[in-house]
Amino acid sequence: MRFDLQIHSTASDGELSPAEIVKTLARKNYVAMALCDHDTVAGLPEALRAGKKFGLTVVPGIEMSSEFQKRSLHLLGLGIDHHYQPLLQRCAKYQKARVERAKKVVAKLKALGLTIRYRDVAKSASGTVTRAHISAELLKHRDNRLRIKKYCRTNLNVSNVIKALIMPGKPAYVGYQKIPIAHDIDLIHRAGGVAILSHPGLLDIDFPKLDTVQLITALKRLGLDGLEIYSGSYSLKLANKYRRLTEKLGLLPSAGSDFHGHSHRQRLGAFQAPRWVWEKLNSRL
Numbered sequence: 001m002r003f004d005l006q007i008h009s010t011a012s013d014g015e016l017s018p019a020e021i022v023k024t025l026a027r028k029n030y031v032a033m034a035l036c037d038h039d040t041v042a043g044l045p046e047a048l049r050a051g052k053k054f055g056l057t058v059v060p061g062i063e064m065s066s067e068f069q070k071r072s073l074h075l076l077g078l079g080i081d082h083h084y085q086p087l088l089q090r091c092a093k094y095q096k097a098r099v100e101r102a103k104k105v106v107a108k109l110k111a112l113g114l115t116i117r118y119r120d121v122a123k124s125a126s127g128t129v130t131r132a133h134i135s136a137e138l139l140k141h142r143d144n145r146l147r148i149k150k151y152c153r154t155n156l157n158v159s160n161v162i163k164a165l166i167m168p169g170k171p172a173y174v175g176y177q178k179i180p181i182a183h184d185i186d187l188i189h190r191a192g193g194v195a196i197l198s199h200p201g202l203l204d205i206d207f208p209k210l211d212t213v214q215l216i217t218a219l220k221r222l223g224l225d226g227l228e229i230y231s232g233s234y235s236l237k238l239a240n241k242y243r244r245l246t247e248k249l250g251l252l253p254s255a256g257s258d259f260h261g262h263s264h265r266q267r268l269g270a271f272q273a274p275r276w277v278w279e280k281l282n283s284r285l
Contacts, residue, residue, distance in 0.1 A: 001275040005034040005059065006076060006198065006228065006256025007268075011043030013132035015261025018047035021268065026054035028269040032278060034059035034078055034256065036198075039094035040128050041082040059285060062087075063198055064188075065094070066181035068219065071207075073197065075184050076228065078254065079285035080193035087191045090179070095128060101176045102129045108172040109134070109165070114148070115141045132260065135161040185223045194225040194284050196254045201231060201238035216245060226252030226281070230273040232266065233258050252284060253277045 007021055008014035016024075018035055025033050033056060035047045044060050051058035060082045064075045080087065099122075106118045116137055125133045135158045138144045145156055151171065152164035165172045188195040197219060203212050216227065229242040230253075246253050255273030259266050 001278065002028065002030045002272060003032040003255070003278045004030065004257050004259070004271045004273075005032070005061070005078065005254050005278075005281070006036045006063070006231075007033055007259045008037055008063075009035055009043045009047070011035075011040055011127035012037035013128065013130035013260055016268065017126075018043040019050040021259075022047055022050035022054055022056055022058060024268050026056040030056060030269070032057040032059060032282070034061040034076075036061035036063040036076055036078075036256070038063050038128050038130060039065055039098070040091050041080070041087065042091075042127050044082045061193075062091075064090075064184045065178050066184045067178035068181040069215070072178060073181055074199065075181060075188070076196040076198045076254065076256075077184075077188035077191065077193040078196055078281070080188060080191040082191075084191040087187060090184075090187060097176045098129050101174050102134060104174040105131070105134055105166060105172050108174065109138065112147070112165075112171060114138060114144050116144070131162045131166045132158050134166065135159075138165075181219065182222045185219075189223065194252060194281075195223065196226045196228055196252065197224060198228050198256075199231045199233045199258060200227050200229075200242055201234035204238055204241075205234060213245060216251075217249065220249055220251065224251070225284070226254055228254045228256055230255035230277065231258055232256070232271055252281050254281050 009018045009021055035043055037043050041062055047058045059078055060080050062077045066073050066075045103118050106116055109116050121133050121137045124137055152160050154160045185195040203210055227242050227246050230239045255277045257271035259268055
């Protein structure tokens with residue numbers, strides 16, 4: 001039994017359309033998937049139509065950029081009503097903030113001597129304008145590649161350029177005000193969904209001194225429903241840590257590849273997770 005409960009499409013920073021994703025996974029005999037684009041539900045109607053056509057269960061989802069204790073966290077809403085008006089209003093607010101941020105990032109990149117125009121970035125984005133669109137646009141210019149090597153010592157790809165230039169503490173980083181995670185958890189519940197902390201293992205990688213158990217315990221008190229224990233973003237060792245934590249705290253499990261596209265060195269349809277995860281989570285969707 002194969003399923004994938006975190007996939008991104010061209011509605012945000014993914015490289016494939018919702019229909020392409022559904023069609024590919026159906027051919028690979030997946031039984032379920034969740035489309036979880038960043039701060040938007042714009043790709044869900046297309047994905048749901050494709051799901052009916054190809055016989056694949058599509059779980060309506062979203063990945064929200066939230067804030068807790070002055071830290072940016074990603075929160076998945078699974079099984080949501082994507083027509084719920086307060087949710088759509090939140091998405092519209094974030095789309096505006098992302099556009100404003102992207103323009104400021106582009107201005108900082110220009111100040112570093114890099115060739116980039118916001119209108120080209122916006123043209124490349126079918127939906128939400130993200131850091132991935134900015135990074136991909138930078139890499140289209142050969143001269144940029146030479147200049148970026150000053151900041152990026154690893155292979156020049158979309159992910160590494162984001163890490164070298166646009167992440168917190170880097171020369172072109174621009175933040176924006178995020179909504180408190182307690183509000184987003186409540187919004188997901190009101191939209192009929194379950195609130196899942198996205199790829200918690202990345203917190204161990206990015207913030208090795210952070211007490212993630214204490215953080216997640218606090219999030220449970222705010223209404224968090226579960227953890228994405230199995231992820232395409234980290235090892236089985238970390239997954240097992242969070243599997244044990246879901247059992248200890250009575251949280252739901254989830255699993256997703258966090259697929260964005262082939263330029264991120266990802267292959268759609270390669271992700272696998274234990275059947276019991278889907279069965280337990282699906283009982284709440």
